[in-house]
Amino acid sequence: MGKNKNKEITINDIQKWERSFTKRKGITQDEETAIKIAVFKLIEEVGEVSKAILEEQWDEVPAEVSDVIVFACKVANLAEKFHKTEKLNNVLQRKMNYCETRKYNAKIKKFDKPKNEKFK
Numbered sequence: 625m626g627k628n629k630n631k632e633i634t635i636n637d638i639q640k641w642e643r644s645f646t647k648r649k650g651i652t653q654d655e656e657t658a659i660k661i662a663v664f665k666l667i668e669e670v671g672e673v674s675k676a677i678l679e680e681q682w683d684e685v686p687a688e689v690s691d692v693i694v695f696a697c698k699v700a701n702l703a704e705k706f707h708k709t710e711k712l713n714n715v716l717q718r719k720m721n722y723c724e725t726r727k728y729n730a731k732i733k734k735f736d737k738p739k740n741e742k743f744k
């Protein structure tokens with residue numbers, strides 16, 4: 625039984641793994657090439673989620689969603705690397721806190737937008 629059997633995977637784990645994977649596989653790219661490939665791959669993977677659902681291949685959905693998460697983390701890694709942006713984990717936490725403050729209007733099926741400098 626592996627020691628990681630029931631370990632929860634965090635966003636930090638995924639970002640760390642992606643950076644390590646890129647390094648170990650010898651992928652060296654300038655910023656423009658790296659971001660272009662990462663965003664195109666992210667969009668491709670979103671399409672694969674869509675395709676699996678359309679074709680009712682539900683068993684494939686979690687794997688395709690995993691690909692989306694990995695490439696989204698890669699985009700965040702590149703922003704952190706080349707532009708010293710805030711850590712994804714911190715932004716996610718703040719965004720979730722902000723979502724909790726929003727009220728849902730069932731009539732128009734939309735959330736309100738409380739004033740918030742970061743997420744309006």
Ligand SMILES: [Mg+2]
Pocket residue numbers: 669672687688691
């Ligand atoms: Mg895929």
